[in-house]
Amino acid sequence: MAKNTLQSTLPVIERSLEFFRPHHLELRKRLITVFLTIIVFTGIAYFFAEKIAAFFISPLFAASPLVYKLVYTNLPEAFLAFIKLALMVGLIASMPVVLYQLWIFIAPGLRKNEKKLAVIIVFWATLLFSGGACFAFFVALPRMLVYFMSYAGPGLEPLPKLGLYLTFIARTILAFGIAFEIPFLMVMAGKANFVTAAYFRRKRIYFYMAIVVLSFLLTAGDFVATGLMAIPLFLLYEAGIFLSGLFNRKKVSGTPA
Template identity: 70%
Template sequence: MSDYNLQKTIPALERSLAFFRPHHLELRNRLVKVMAAIVTCSVVAYIFIEQIAQLFISPLIAANPLVGKLVYTNLPEAFVTYIKLALIIGLLASFPVILYQLWLFVAPGLRKNEKRLAVTVVFWSSILFAGGASFAFLVVLPKMLIYFTSYANEGLEPLPKLGLYLTFVARMILTFGISFQIPFLMVMSGKANLVTASYFRSKRIYFYMAIVFLSFLLAAGDFMATALLALPLFALYEVGIFLSSLFNRKKEQTSEA
């Protein structure tokens, strides 16, 4: 490269770096706050980790009287499992903070009406996430455990491992927390004129295939667990189509009036 071209390139790079530097600093500040929230919630969760673990184990004990306790076969397994569980609980508890920091990072580039829409998304997304997590723990998990432990008998004693079981419960809670936002996100995409209800209807088969594939991954290859995860997601997708069509119809009637 000649000296003349180099002299023109360096100032251009400096201007580009100067343009992106404020955004880089803003992103770093938001990430620091997100990490601080996750760490703080994880530390608080670890303080009460024994109570949290007992809360997660109680549905398993109630599902079958033959399941009297959990086991671990590796000496550090219990300690590592509690650390992982505390991190997952910290991530779940800090979900509203993560959404809020994301909104603060994006908000300066949005118009006033778009900012109000973002606040609505953050609020209802957090509510639906908590609702999905509660539904998974209080409704779906007990039924799944009753089915999975129904094979146990006096000659076949279940000895679930501590780490695998707690990971299974945490993964299910996270999955349903995210999946319960599907109808709301579909409605919001329609209100933002991004996607219509007819698009979701026409692409139903592809979304169903994606749901099955995602459920298979989250269920770690267990076909029964995959079915139990996929069926509620199918129902939520259909609810999202109905609500998206309903709200879009109201929007069209308002526009005509």
């Protein structure tokens, strides 16, 4: 009996594998493209690692006169710090390609007008990510560094380590950039029929609370930086609701009765 059950189950499994095979191959193709893009941008970033590091270090020197150099406490630390920095910059620079590959995988079989829409959405997603990264580096980070360096004094000398500092800067910029993708993610979720704009409106208070908690954690408990991050995210969330509803209405009106 068990043999008969197994024989009857095998065709179902085979059909399931055949059904998912195109999706598996498509996902593999998209992931390979993403990984190759990240590797290429990481290699380019490593070539300019010293200049990039100097650019990232400049806000720290401006935050406090007590800090004029960074230190490293073991021999390979500087080398590994530049590798990590190059990888972070490679991830940030690769974000437009990552977003495009994600969109193409989630929305297969696009029509000609939908392909144009995909390009527009990826453009705005890239613009939002760039805006978040610039906001982090030029607005939030200087204030955060000033706050962190305010604890330094005659009895407490700051000795920031090169590797930890560069990792902190790169992660913060990446976190802000991803956080500013909220409208893009909301529109994409609506286009994929996961949720609707009405759902985001009903759950607004919970998402606001999540934004505040996330902002507090990403800014290491600095209330000024938390506000600097949370307020734009509130506005972006509302923009995401509007855009999600707008694109959903277009999709519904274009669907034949």
